[in-house]
Structure formats: C-alpha cells, structure tokens
Amino acid sequence: DGGITQSPKYLFRKEGQNVTLSCEQNLNHDAMYWYRQDPGQGLRLIYYSQIVNDFQKGDIAEGYSVSREKKESFPLTVTSAQKNPTAFYLCASKPGAVSGNTIYFGEGSWLTVV
C-alpha cells in the first residue's frame, strides 16, 4: 500500500539523549514536512524539504535536525538542546513543493522524555 510510515509509534527518551524519528514515504512525493503537536494544540512546522538534499527551517526548528538524502526518507532528530521534547510528531508529504495541494500525513510518533 502507498503511504507514509513513521516509526517508532512510541518512544521514550532520557534527558540529554538524542533520538531519531523515522519517516518513509512511497508516494513519490517531492515535498516532506515535520510537524509537532502538543496536547490540545495545533500543528507547528519544524522543518520541511522541497527536494532531495535541501531543507528549510520551519517555525520551531531549534533543538531539531533533519536530513533528506533520499526522496523517500526524511528523518527527524530531536537533540538534547530541545528543552521540552515531549509531544506527538507528525511527518507529512506532498506531491510537489508548489504542485499537488493535498498534504498527506503519517500516523504520528509519540515521544516522551522520562
């Protein structure tokens, strides 16, 4: 089936550790996005990539890093510099940076700092 796969679904991190959330899509989409969602709140853009080997900071990029070495993969690393990382993280993709308006979301990853 075509879609966006995020893993792991649930992740626990100790303070001071970096963790990486995986996002893979087989939709052949050019654009990929990472959003953070806190309980009862909306979606805030962390990073986005419009093409392989290129990405831009979103509204809340501090404490996060990404890479886009392959079209189908856009992993997000939550670094120890992110002071409040406990949240629901959503990966998304779109056919093109400016074409294909619909954004498709993965099922999300829950990150908890213990």
Added chain:
Amino acid sequence: GENVEQHPSTLSVQEGDSAVIKCTYSDSASNYFPWYKQELGKGPQLIIDIRSNVGEKKDQRIAVTLNKTAKHFSLHITETQPEDSAVYFCAARNTNAGKSTFGDGTTLTVKP
C-alpha cells in the same frame, strides 16, 4: 507570514444537529484552504478543500464556504453522527509557496 485563527476550540452538538467551524486568515495571497479531520492518536486526513476561485463546495454532509473579501472560511457538517467526533483543523496556503499554516484545531463532540 500567514496567521490562521480557528473558532471555536471545542464544540459539542447533539446527534443530527449541524456543526459549524470558522477560520480567518491574514495573507491575501493565500488561495488554497483545506480542512483536516484527526482522530485520537492518528494523523490528520483531508476531508474537503476549497480554492479561492470558488465560494462554496459540498461533499455529502460536509460543505466549506469561503469569503475572500473578509478572509474567512467555514466548515459545515450537517446531520452530525457520533463518528464525526474528532479534532478538525483548517489551513491556508499560497500555492506558490511551500508550506501551509494550520489553525489550532476544534474538538467536535457529537453526543448520541
């Protein structure tokens, strides 16, 4: 940049009643307005969208209206059912740009 405000933050209706969620946007260059439904613990899914050259769009029990002059758009759900209970997000985008701006979401509860 774009700013999207969504109201109300929570909405409770009786099964069979209608529900209306409203959003306003600030950037007159925005020309694409999708609505997403998010069920608990899952990713949002597109339910309906509208472009700025259209004033209204319907899909069965769901409709969206757009007022470009006032910069607001609304989601209308008629004959609500318990399975409509979810969080709904509006968004706005300039299709010449690379990212969408989302509202903060509305938690809709449909009571049987």
